[in-house]
Structure formats: C-alpha cells, structure tokens
Amino acid sequence: MTEPQYTHVSVLADETVDLLITEKKGTYVDATLGMGGHTARLLAALPQEANVLGIDWDPEMAGVAARNLAPFGERVKIAQGNFANIDEIVAREGIRSLSGALFDLGISSLHFDKPSRGFSLKHDGPLDMRINPDNPLTAYTIINQWPYEQIEHLIRVCGERHSGRITRAVLEARRVKPLETTAELAALIAKVAPARGEKIHPATKTFLALRVAVNYEFDNLTRGIQKIMPLLKPGARMGIITFHSLEDRIVKETFRIMAKMGGWELVTRKPVKPSEAEVLTNKRARSAKLRVIEKL
Ligand SMILES: C[S@@+](CC[C@H](N)C(=O)[O-])C[C@H]1O[C@@H](n2cnc3c(N)ncnc32)[C@H](O)[C@@H]1O
The missing domain is CATH 3.40.50.150 (Vaccinia Virus protein VP39)
Structure with missing residues (x-):
C-alpha cells in the first residue's frame, strides 16, 4: 500500500x-x-x-x-x-x-495524521507520542507504569480540571490490562469526564500533557x-x-x-x-x- x-x-x-x-x-x-x-x-x-x-x-x-x-x-x-x-x-x-x-x-x-505515531485523538494508534523514536519514554510507559501522583500532577498542570477522576480511571483500567492504544485512552477519558459544551475532545488536555512529558x-x-x-x-x-x-x-x-x-x-x-x-x-x-x- x-x-x-x-x-x-x-x-x-x-x-x-x-x-x-x-x-x-x-x-x-x-x-x-x-x-x-x-x-x-x-x-x-x-x-x-x-x-x-x-x-x-x-x-x-x-x-x-x-x-x-x-x-x-x-x-x-x-x-x-x-x-x-x-x-x-x-x-x-x-x-x-x-x-x-x-x-x-x-x-x-x-505527526497528528499518521496513526502509527500515536499522537492523535482522531486516529487509533499505539500510545507512543515520541517525536524521536529513539526516545526511551513513551506515552504507554507513563499511562501504564507511572504512579497516581505523577500522572495526576502532569495532567493537572497542563490544565485538565478532571485530573483526579481521569487518573483514577486509568489506574483502575490498567489493573485489569494495560491500556494500549490512543482510542482506548480517549474513550476511557470521554467516559469518566464527558465534554459539557466544550468544543474540544475531553481527552485533548491529557493527550497534550502526555506529549509534553514524553518529549521533555x-x-x-x-x-x-x-x-x-x-x-x-x-x-x-x-x-x-x-x-x-x-x-x-x-x-x-x-x-x-x-x-x-x-x-x-x-x-x-x-x-x-x-x-x-x-x-x-x-x-x-x-x-x-x-x-x-x-x-x-
Ligand atoms: C510545528 S512543526 C514545524 C513545521 C514547520 N515550521 C513547517 O513549516 O513545515 C514542529 C517540528 O519541530 C520538531 N521538533 C519538536 N521538538 C523538537 C526538538 N526538541 N528539536 C528539534 N525538532 C523538534 C517536530 O518534529 C516537528 O517536525
């Protein structure tokens, strides 16, 4: 193809x-x-x-x-x-x-449009978000391995009002099985912190926070x-x-x-x-x- x-x-x-x-x-x-x-x-x-x-x-x-x-x-x-x-x-x-x-x-x-890079809310892809693929840290590592305090703090400082609710949902979900894809994470966030009149997707700020952290x-x-x-x-x-x-x-x-x-x-x-x-x-x-x- x-x-x-x-x-x-x-x-x-x-x-x-x-x-x-x-x-x-x-x-x-x-x-x-x-x-x-x-x-x-x-x-x-x-x-x-x-x-x-x-x-x-x-x-x-x-x-x-x-x-x-x-x-x-x-x-x-x-x-x-x-x-x-x-x-x-x-x-x-x-x-x-x-x-x-x-x-x-x-x-x-x-980066946004190529699903395999894992930046996009619109296209399903792996939880990656590395600008340079040699970077050791990925969004997958943050979501599946970081402790509650670190994830909650990261997304809160990036402006997410529902940081506690979202982080609790992530930790609950990953206890059952790791979160693997951007679509899984976006759907989970939309479920626990649904948009109320905002024009942006409820996971926008979490995705931004992950990208900022993954790429320092x-x-x-x-x-x-x-x-x-x-x-x-x-x-x-x-x-x-x-x-x-x-x-x-x-x-x-x-x-x-x-x-x-x-x-x-x-x-x-x-x-x-x-x-x-x-x-x-x-x-x-x-x-x-x-x-x-x-x-x-
Ligand atoms: C908004 S785009 C630039 C678009 C460009 N000005 C154009 O007109 O096509 C930002 C670019 O910066 C690169 N980038 C991000 N962080 C970087 C860094 N720390 N060092 C070098 N390049 C970086 C990204 O890979 C991306 O290609």
Missing part, C-alpha cells in the same frame, strides 16, 4: 519572514524544520547567498524536509537532532554565528533558547511560535528576563496572532502566537 501524502500548512509564515529577516546574506537556523515550509519561505525571501540550517529531532521529518527542499540545493543544510543541543549541532555544521533563528514549536500535521518539551524549549543566545549576531532575531499557554508563558517570561538583563530588545511587545483569514483556512493556527526578540 502506498503511504498517504501528508501536508503541513506553515503558521504565521508571512509574519515570520517579515519579522525574522534583518540581514539579507546571512545564515539562519530553523530549529523545528518539520516539512520545511518556513525554511522554504525564508529562502524564497532571501538572496542566493543566504542559507538556512534546518533541524528536526524526528529523523522521518528530516527526510521529508530534505525531499521538499531539494530545489534549494546547497542553500539548505539539514541536521537531525534535538534543538536543546543546538550549540553542538551548529558547531558540527561549521557555523560560527547566526543571522536569525526560528522555533515553531510542537509537532507537525504528519518545556525543558528542551528552555535549553534551546539558552543555547542559541550566544550564537546570534548583534542585530539578529529569535522568533518563537507557540501553540498553548504553557509554552507561551515560558517564552514570554524568558524574553522578559532577557530584555531586563540588557543586550536584548523585544520586537513584539504583544504576541503576533494569525489573521481571521489564516484561521479560517488553517484551524491549527487558531492558538498560535509569535514572539520575537532582537540581540542588540
């Missing part, structure tokens, strides 16, 4: 290109390459002399991006790795300084920002697109501290949000926020 064609529509693409480019002939890093949409837009807006290093933690995604970006030839280099180690990745590529950096956080539409997303974000700071040239900008309030809070607070410390200036005092037109054509954009900071 042939693999379906996955697509990913880049969020806030015009705004990102407008706000990130300060030097025409520089080297930029796209720390979350995905299918290469933002990188393609950056390269198209820059002259031939400029290039982009694209990084993705997921080897599958790095492969997809390599195919999509082939028309740009030598202007794009692709590296597989965790942006938490961005200093090492950039050094390995022989790059000493950067003219700009983009982080478009989270996962790609391919907050830790990676903090480390990625810290590691990239010394690599940016004066005048270079860092842009970060977030998709939920917890990661936006980290970016907002980190940028605020950077600006207060000196040597950095906020380019966006308020986050840039997608237009109504963008949200109408791309539902995934509805919660996006772009924040940009410049090195002085």
Whole structure:
C-alpha cells in the first residue's frame, strides 16, 4: 500500500519572514524544520547567498524536509537532532554565528495524521507520542507504569480540571490490562469526564500533557533558547511560535528576563496572532502566537 501524502500548512509564515529577516546574506537556523515550509519561505525571501540550517529531532521529518527542499540545493543544510543541543549541532555544521533563528514549536500535521505515531485523538494508534523514536519514554510507559501522583500532577498542570477522576480511571483500567492504544485512552477519558459544551475532545488536555512529558518539551524549549543566545549576531532575531499557554508563558517570561538583563530588545511587545483569514483556512493556527526578540 502506498503511504498517504501528508501536508503541513506553515503558521504565521508571512509574519515570520517579515519579522525574522534583518540581514539579507546571512545564515539562519530553523530549529523545528518539520516539512520545511518556513525554511522554504525564508529562502524564497532571501538572496542566493543566504542559507538556512534546518533541524528536526524526528529523523522521518528530516527526510521529508530534505525531499521538499531539494530545489534549494546547497542553500539548505539539514541536521537531525534535538534543538536543546543546538550549540553542538551548529558547531558540527561549521557555523560560527547566526543571522536569525526560528522555533515553531510542537509537532507537525504528519505527526497528528499518521496513526502509527500515536499522537492523535482522531486516529487509533499505539500510545507512543515520541517525536524521536529513539526516545526511551513513551506515552504507554507513563499511562501504564507511572504512579497516581505523577500522572495526576502532569495532567493537572497542563490544565485538565478532571485530573483526579481521569487518573483514577486509568489506574483502575490498567489493573485489569494495560491500556494500549490512543482510542482506548480517549474513550476511557470521554467516559469518566464527558465534554459539557466544550468544543474540544475531553481527552485533548491529557493527550497534550502526555506529549509534553514524553518529549521533555518545556525543558528542551528552555535549553534551546539558552543555547542559541550566544550564537546570534548583534542585530539578529529569535522568533518563537507557540501553540498553548504553557509554552507561551515560558517564552514570554524568558524574553522578559532577557530584555531586563540588557543586550536584548523585544520586537513584539504583544504576541503576533494569525489573521481571521489564516484561521479560517488553517484551524491549527487558531492558538498560535509569535514572539520575537532582537540581540542588540
Ligand atoms: C510545528 S512543526 C514545524 C513545521 C514547520 N515550521 C513547517 O513549516 O513545515 C514542529 C517540528 O519541530 C520538531 N521538533 C519538536 N521538538 C523538537 C526538538 N526538541 N528539536 C528539534 N525538532 C523538534 C517536530 O518534529 C516537528 O517536525
């Protein structure tokens, strides 16, 4: 059977290109390459002399991006790795300084749409959720092995009001047999914490919490920002697109501290949000926020 064609529509693409480019002939890093949409837009807006290093933690995604970006030839280099180690990745590529950096956080539409990756509420798949399949921790381990306190805390801090009820149901179910699939978990949550007028599926916040924990997303974000700071040239900008309030809070607070410390200036005092037109054509954009900071 042939693999379906996955697509990913880049969020806030015009705004990102407008706000990130300060030097025409520089080297930029796209720390979350995905299918290469933002990188393609950056390269198209820059002259031939400029290039982009694209990084993705997921080897599958790095492969997809390599195919999509082939028309740009030598202007794009692709590296597989965790942006938490961005200093090492950039050094390995022989790059000493950067003219700009983009982080478009989270996962790609391919991750959501490919059932075998186990991220989706819509498609049944294994409880996996690893961005990098070499990662030892999976959603299965959390759901079937973590103690009550840890699961309850994890989903509560990610905004789930019914954290106690959901965790009790998980522990009860796994006493009989392990929970194996995304559909099993989603159905269990819908049963014990049914939606009451909310537009989102009752398991949305639990799924987000599991993904964040499996991939150490907050830790990676903090480390990625810290590691990239010394690599940016004066005048270079860092842009970060977030998709939920917890990661936006980290970016907002980190940028605020950077600006207060000196040597950095906020380019966006308020986050840039997608237009109504963008949200109408791309539902995934509805919660996006772009924040940009410049090195002085
Ligand atoms: C929202 S998608 C990026 C989409 C991309 N900007 C585009 O336009 O096609 C986020 C990507 O970041 C990758 N990613 C997530 N965490 C990462 C990390 N810690 N290091 C490197 N890549 C990461 C995911 O695998 C995913 O492909």
